[in-house]
Amino acid sequence: MKKFGFIIVLLVVSSGLLYAQSRRIINIPNISGYQTLKCDLHMHTVFSDGTVWPTVRIEEAWNEGLDAISITDHIEYRPHSIDVVADHNRSYDLAKPLADQSDILLIKGAEITRSMPPGHFNALFITNANLLELDDVQDAVKEARDQGAFLMWNHPCWDAQQPDSVLWWDEHSYFFENDMLHGIEVYNWEFCPEALDWANEKMLTMLGNSDVHGPMDVNDGHRPLTLVFAKSRTIGGIKEALFDGRTAVYFDNTIVGRSEFLEPLFFQSLEFKKTPLKLKNKESKVVKITNNSDVDYELELVQPGVGFDAPETITLKAHHVSALSLSGNSDEVANSGSLDVYYRVNNLLTGVDDPLVVTFTFRNN
Amino acid sequence: MKKFGFIIVLLVVSSGLLYAQSRRIINIPNISGYQTLKCDLHMHTVFSDGTVWPTVRIEEAWNEGLDAISITDHIEYRPHSIDVVADHNRSYDLAKPLADQSDILLIKGAEITRSMPPGHFNALFITNANLLELDDVQDAVKEARDQGAFLMWNHPCWDAQQPDSVLWWDEHSYFFENDMLHGIEVYNWEFCPEALDWANEKMLTMLGNSDVHGPMDVNDGHRPLTLVFAKSRTIGGIKEALFDGRTAVYFDNTIVGRSEFLEPLFFQSLEFKKTPLKLKNKESKVVKITNNSDVDYELELVQPGVGFDAPETITLKAHHVSALSLSGNSDEVANSGSLDVYYRVNNLLTGVDDPLVVTFTFRNN
Amino acid sequence: MKKFGFIIVLLVVSSGLLYAQSRRIINIPNISGYQTLKCDLHMHTVFSDGTVWPTVRIEEAWNEGLDAISITDHIEYRPHSIDVVADHNRSYDLAKPLADQSDILLIKGAEITRSMPPGHFNALFITNANLLELDDVQDAVKEARDQGAFLMWNHPCWDAQQPDSVLWWDEHSYFFENDMLHGIEVYNWEFCPEALDWANEKMLTMLGNSDVHGPMDVNDGHRPLTLVFAKSRTIGGIKEALFDGRTAVYFDNTIVGRSEFLEPLFFQSLEFKKTPLKLKNKESKVVKITNNSDVDYELELVQPGVGFDAPETITLKAHHVSALSLSGNSDEVANSGSLDVYYRVNNLLTGVDDPLVVTFTFRNN
């Protein structure tokens, strides 16, 4: 019997696999002048303490409908380094071709990883991660800044670093005052109320990221996201928006951000007819409101309308039509040109205890 | 101790309950010149052999996102008549106020119910159901026609009436030739291929209905529907469209209808960029196709492109973005102004074995 | 052409339809000496202000895996009486044959319906509902008691009857002291804390029911249920258990009841190995706990173990295996014969602010 069995050249299937799966759509609307980009700016691979290859991060981003990600492997913590031998730019370089092919914006990043203070900082839009490997954290952060980086304080609420309290240290003031701290994670595994307070006080850019280490598992939901309100769907567009503070943080069924972004986001999610209601005393009229977004908006009445009643609470369910029923309770209502209803949106937060308040104005006559 | 306990006037909660639930949206697009109305034109209540009150049919229609329904209680079969005492117009009259309040179009109908031939006929757009209670089925159908009714043959494939074969009887020819048979159920509990053949041969209007008797249970799906391509969202608009044959039948993940409706329905479901691909030999380009409809379109390549390869099969998943990858396989492709790809859409049927064939034309240069 | 079209005798399909659907299984274990029967003892049909035919209630009970129901149509409130003409026993009589065929225990009941006080009372196990139609509520309740009825106060928290407060009136004391009030609804549309307090103070039987009027919609969940710990799966067994107070109330992911029932229910839900752990200082051992019930048990540590640490919180997810990790923190642990861990089960409530506390005892040596 003749010999057989040559060692073969296999088909490399990975580059085509991306297109075996369909890409979800995250339905969060654009707002006037800006595209709303869905970004996750904190994650790891086997090149630090993660457990997936960099290309997996692109495949996940494609599948889940993201616009942009940053792989932010730790500079100082690489537990797989016995087996995985490469410099700090390698995870970016390995992911970039698939990112380009699938139109995912890949932002070059790294995580500067220290004990508290100052804790962990992500440096985004860097040009060379290897130069960040410096003993002194100030030197490392300064190097990142000199590369043009956007710098953010990661997970200030992480109890492994601050078990008993969540403090802003002198070190953070130092970085903040020297243009080396531009943003803060308001969400990373959990919501961090202190971070939201500081973001509002100091006008830090708000971020919400997954910090995923293993394979991403989103089931029917979505990972935590930084919504970036960008002038263009480009890396430059994201950078400009981050430095300008134009973000919101989307986790579970909640969005946190400044009212100037949340209010248009809310109304751009909705459709309802503008025809006059012609509401009269002792009559009811129904406004059908279509919510085209993925968010179930949870509304609570702030103050009764003038001359009419509106429901105390109503949920505008995602991708459904809700019926808002208004009932006239005085004769004057028939003469009102328009009807104003004020609702608190309990899952749109501008501050820790500050849900967004919105005004619906319906034409009446 | 004083006496207590007066018999009370209860709050009537039913009229408000409608608005406790959100209304789904059925995402099937409009086509040029027509609104695509989602209609179920065959169902029952306790006023014949159903087990729900007529208002339940309106609540279900609201919840599921329907535009129009017809309650078609049997004239001749009323097994609850010992307890439920009313004339044949009663189920319509009881449902109408809630229909109006919730903007569901309620078409007055009834089911003329006989053994085969001719089986069961729905009469839609009638004015007085009581007048259809006549011994002779010809007289009953004639009365319906004289009221202006659209008349349809229900579930020709129902094995309780035709156990061994599905036949078109002389009786059906008689009705058809005398303007007393305008449509046929292509779907009722199951797809009826013979009905589709007859609809195509005789230009009968195609219908697909639930014929629901108990509470509707749609889980995460949708009930079988008649899609009506109407000039306006009115009862008159539906009537005009039905008599003109402008319908399609939507069940499970399949739509059956004439190609003049299915083709625009398909392309109106999709979005993709029109920028030139600039495909060259030995290169690949990806067209990202967004499917905004609820239907997963299942495509199978009919014939290879000229100068390029396209996938043999691809599913355009509902509410997802799919990536169609084209690969140049000859030098001429670089000179083509546009690239044509021909796909069979296996779940859009124009005939029993006739899936719709569609042509994608992508600009290349 | 010859005449055709006889009025036909249709197949009556309803009696067979029951078996077209599979029956779910509600996984709540039996406890020592008792079967845990899943019961809903409050619901309506078209024979009062409901919107479904009585047989629908049996079909729903079959599909959802219930053991017993009671149809409790209002004696005093029958808004459909223009069309639906029957006496108060009729809904029971119509449902009974299908109940027998499908082995659902159907308890004859009615709702005595008055303004507050005393509000609405369900009378269960009655023999003739017509005799309850009496002007004076005392007479009506007395008649029920004389028929051997178990009497319960329905939805004491219903804000249509008690908008600003939830009170126990003299009338309730009167009924309670005269053997005419045996149970109270702790859950009906919502949890009623006052009812739970009264049930505990006065040893009233706790009930949780759906009070469903329209078609039941349980999606992937379950309706609110009264769990009855009965000596036999019979109507007599349920009656004996109700009068003896052997019930718990199961809604959403919560069970409310006395600890004598909740504790065995909890431990009967679980399986884990009894082999010695041999835990030593600075080592960890994992106990794998299988939860065979439908309830996700949410545990919170009450007090640390002696010589070892256990997780602060752990969820024992329904139909999953959870890993409880114990870590030795002193040398003595190696000598312990058994390890006790105390957890609060936050969704098993014995009182309004009293979650059940359970002790896990693991053999160590």
Added chain:
Amino acid sequence: MKKFGFIIVLLVVSSGLLYAQSRRIINIPNISGYQTLKCDLHMHTVFSDGTVWPTVRIEEAWNEGLDAISITDHIEYRPHSIDVVADHNRSYDLAKPLADQSDILLIKGAEITRSMPPGHFNALFITNANLLELDDVQDAVKEARDQGAFLMWNHPCWDAQQPDSVLWWDEHSYFFENDMLHGIEVYNWEFCPEALDWANEKMLTMLGNSDVHGPMDVNDGHRPLTLVFAKSRTIGGIKEALFDGRTAVYFDNTIVGRSEFLEPLFFQSLEFKKTPLKLKNKESKVVKITNNSDVDYELELVQPGVGFDAPETITLKAHHVSALSLSGNSDEVANSGSLDVYYRVNNLLTGVDDPLVVTFTFRNN
């Protein structure tokens, strides 16, 4: 300002993360004398052409409820070798501690990877993967055999290796006849009918595996599995069962295997009462059958009962109770001591066109 920011020792969280998630239960029953172990014996990591770290394979196995896995990285194909530098035993060594901690049986394996013939072979239960790196495939397979390996032919239907036909080559006969081919993948990404035929003809052990390269994504389902009927839940128990051919292949809602295993698997999944039915002519009796397994069994009547009718088709839905209705159609039925009903189970396959036929025997008197 003083300097700050030491490089820190991070908490290593990965070893504890396993227990953050609950473990599913795969409900496929044991059969007499054997435990039914759920095994996936073919998968990859970054140490060949996979994209996850070896520990991920253990976490996935824990989460999904598997008993045993084998990581079978390619010997000859390691596209990440520029970055990932290690020998062929490394993926096993990295996964083993977590496997032990979580009680997942980890079988040492490797994939010998050649063009067709003979294609790809998995060697399971090897002792040193490095010794398999040999130019001649016969030498490599022989080395594996000498290490005591169970050897299987992987994915014979893979069209990248056999695009136009699925052939058994002389090389396979050579290996088969020389104790170097013991099993064959009947399922790998797709069902391979030829493999099932060969398994039956030659008594090869049937296997069904995931061959997963990226993160496992099972949604609500399960990955393809080899069901191993083992005398003990040990690696030795699995090895003995594999060499003895005691397996079945479980994919989607289908199980493929020999009838001696499928029949007891089917009946061990079911519960029904043994009390006599006492069926008489013109009466119906219902047998309630509880299916405790995860498989929806799809039954089709093979031949009518003697003296009674049974449903033509019935689905015994997973974790539900189904009602099998028997109707007497002759007077003799009342005298039958027992009633036999023969069903084909369309999703239990003993051969390509050979569904398992089962006999239900119900006591009648």
